[in-house]
Amino acid sequence: MEVINELRALYGVAVKSWRIFLSYKLWFISDVMLGFFFVGQALLIGIGLTGERNSPALQRLTGYSDYVTFAVLGFMVLGFGLTFISGFVWSVVDELYAGTLEYSFAAPIRRLTFFMGNVLTRIFLSLIYMSIYVPLFVIIFGIHFNFLNFIKALPVLFVGTAGMIGMGMVAAGIVLYLKDPGPFITILEMLVFALSGAMYPISILPKGLQIMAKILPYAPTSEAVRKVVAYGYEKASQEISYLIFLSLLYALLGYLSYKWSEKQAKTIGLKSY
Amino acid sequence: MILPAVIEKEFRMFFRYPLRVVSSILVGLVFLLQFVFFGQAVLGGRYSQLLATSTGMGDYPTYALIGYVLWWVSVSPMEAYVWGVRRELQRGTFEMNILSPAKILELLSGLAISWLLMDSALMGVVFAIGAVIFDIPLTVSVILKSIPIILASLFAFLGFGFIFAGLVMLLKNIGPFAQIFEFSMIFFSGVFFPLSVMPEWLVAFSKTFPLTHATSAVRAIFVGKTYAEIQGEIIWLLFLIPLYWMIGYLIFKWAEKITRVIGYGGY
Numbered sequence: 001m002e003v004i005n006e007l008r009a010l011y012g013v014a015v016k017s018w019r020i021f022l023s024y025k026l027w028f029i030s031d032v033m034l035g036f037f038f039v040g041q042a043l044l045i046g047i048g049l050t051g052e053r054n055s056p057a058l059q060r061l062t063g064y065s066d067y068v069t070f071a072v073l074g075f076m077v078l079g080f081g082l083t084f085i086s087g088f089v090w091s092v093v094d095e096l097y098a099g100t101l102e103y104s105f106a107a108p109i110r111r112l113t114f115f116m117g118n119v120l121t122r123i124f125l126s127l128i129y130m131s132i133y134v135p136l137f138v139i140i141f142g143i144h145f146n147f148l149n150f151i152k153a154l155p156v157l158f159v160g161t162a163g164m165i166g167m168g169m170v171a172a173g174i175v176l177y178l179k180d181p182g183p184f185i186t187i188l189e190m191l192v193f194a195l196s197g198a199m200y201p202i203s204i205l206p207k208g209l210q211i212m213a214k215i216l217p218y219a220p221t222s223e224a225v226r227k228v229v230a231y232g233y234e235k236a237s238q239e240i241s242y243l244i245f246l247s248l249l250y251a252l253l254g255y256l257s258y259k260w261s262e263k264q265a266k267t268i269g270l271k272s273y
Numbered sequence: 274m275i276l277p278a279v280i281e282k283e284f285r286m287f288f289r290y291p292l293r294v295v296s297s298i299l300v301g302l303v304f305l306l307q308f309v310f311f312g313q314a315v316l317g318g319r320y321s322q323l324l325a326t327s328t329g330m331g332d333y334p335t336y337a338l339i340g341y342v343l344w345w346v347s348v349s350p351m352e353a354y355v356w357g358v359r360r361e362l363q364r365g366t367f368e369m370n371i372l373s374p375a376k377i378l379e380l381l382s383g384l385a386i387s388w389l390l391m392d393s394a395l396m397g398v399v400f401a402i403g404a405v406i407f408d409i410p411l412t413v414s415v416i417l418k419s420i421p422i423i424l425a426s427l428f429a430f431l432g433f434g435f436i437f438a439g440l441v442m443l444l445k446n447i448g449p450f451a452q453i454f455e456f457s458m459i460f461f462s463g464v465f466f467p468l469s470v471m472p473e474w475l476v477a478f479s480k481t482f483p484l485t486h487a488t489s490a491v492r493a494i495f496v497g498k499t500y501a502e503i504q505g506e507i508i509w510l511l512f513l514i515p516l517y518w519m520i521g522y523l524i525f526k527w528a529e530k531i532t533r534v535i536g537y538g539g540y
Contacts, residue, residue, distance in 0.1 A: 024446055024449065026446070026448075026449035026450060027448075027449045029449065029453070030448075030449035030450075030452050030453050033453055033456070034452075034456070037456045037459075040460070041308065041459070041460075041465055041466070042311060044460070044465075044466040044470050044471075045308060045311060045312050045315065045465050045466045046315045047466070047470050048321075048323070048324060048327075048466030048467045048469070048470045049312055049315060049316050049321040049323060049324055049333060049466070050315060050316060050321070050323065051323045055314075055315040055316075055317070056317070057314065057315065057316060057317025057318075058314050058315055058317075060317070061314060067311075067314075067315045071311070180290050180292065180293070182293070182296075183290060183292040183293045183295065183296035184292065184296075186296040186299070186300060187292075187295065187296045187299050190296070190299045190300050190302075190303040191299075191303075193303050193307070194303045194306055194307070198307075199307045199308070199310065199311040200307070200310040200311045200313075200314040201314060204310055204313060204314050205310070
């Protein structure tokens with residue numbers, strides 16, 4: 001019975017989040033166009049600088065000569081990955097700003113259900129975006145990758161997902177303690193964005209940033225997915241092993257830090273709100 | 274003294290949370306780095322002969338940095354009208370301000386000027402950090418020569434953004450529309466790539482945006498051209514300043530007349 005109640009609550013939170021999103025439909029169009037903006041930029045920058053569709057320099061660095069395909073895969077992993085961190089932290093912040101967080105937290109549901117309901121909506125949206133992007137990118141930008149390998153790479157993406165959820169939970173824990181969490185989240189998202197290796201191989205970053213990129217779950221996920229799509233599982237075993245280790249670590253860290261911060265919140269309250 | 278008061282209020286609100294300033298600079302830097310690093314990874318270096326042939330500037334980080342900083346500042350007044358006015362509408366303070374003895378035009382101009390100044394300062398920091406990261410050679414003479422062009426561009430950007438002041442009062446939520454438009458400007462004005470890759474009709478259309486001429490003129494100064502050599506771009510800029518101010522003013526007056534009857538965009 002308790003499980004059914006929790007599932008109903010999860011559904012309720014997801015529906016609420018979906019309705020809020022749908023109340024401004026133009027945001028949906030704007031979000032979809034953002035994907036075209038990034039990929040279109042990638043194509044035009046490449047053509048404007050080299051006059052060619054393939055880049056020997058990028059091939060030497062990553063194994064991908066088609067820079068648009070490279071950017072599309074990175075963009076999709078990043079978009080999917082940001083779903084979790086954004087789902088966790090913005091669900092807290094939006095309600096904090098609206099003054100409804102205490103009411104939501106006082107409801108007889110688990111806190112995790114509240115977060116997962118919001119994340120669920122974003123995953124659903126992310127899947128809608130992908131179902132729009134993949135066929136249109138193939139038609140408009142002529143990207144070419146083996147679809148079977150793309151499907152095969154999904155388990156790798158799910159492995160990375162565990163780490164991304166863990167990181168989202170760490171961030172949600174921190175957000176509860178900040179007076180004005182908006183800028184903190186923006187900084188976090190920008191760091192993830194810069195270090196995700198979505199648009200460029202992280203090997204061209206300065207050494208310090210390369211290390212930072214390696215210890216966050218995003219760039220290792222992008223690298224593993226790209227390698228599986230291009231070369232298959234056998235040649236990507238090193239990247240996959242590292243990703244499994246990192247994801248387990250983040251999942252554990254996320255769970256422990258969130259539990260701790262929740263316990264603290266029960267004692268000292270939500271910071272300044 | 275309404276204008277300085279509005280500017281002071283906006284500055285106080287923005288700098289009240291220093292983390293907000295840091296996050297704004299970081300957002301500015303990250304977007305820049307994404308595209309410059311991507312360009313360098315594709316090029317295998319920083320110099321593009323093709324870019325040099327089509328624009329006169331072959332160093333990609335310099336090309337992108339100038340375009341990007343000017344783009345950010347150019348959309349600033351637009352953002353001020355869209356988000357600044359919306360913020361006041363949501364807080365319920367917009368009507369109070371309208372009822373005050375200040376002219377609405379003064380209030381909105383103060384909003385746009387303050388956001389433009391704040392973004393110019395932020396982008397100055399981003400430009401300086403970008404110049405250090407990408408080792409861009411700067412001389413005092415190039416900077417001094419660029420200032421008049423940048424000032425003229427700021428006037429043009431203010432007029433261009435003014436078009437949105439009227440729209441935001443009429444329509445409830447034009448944030449997504451403004452976002453689409455802002456990103457389109459990157460394509461239309463050759464911020465990250467040369468306009469030569471676009472169809473001819475689009476290149477002709479891009480001439481109607483002040484940003485196209487601002488970026489082109491400042492880049493030309495950076496490669497050592499004189500004012501005489503870029504007089505075409507300067508004439509375009511000087512022509513667009515009164516044109517956009519006039520269009521913006523007419524749209525605003527029309528929107529103001531309508532909102533007096535139907536109210537402010539459903540708030």
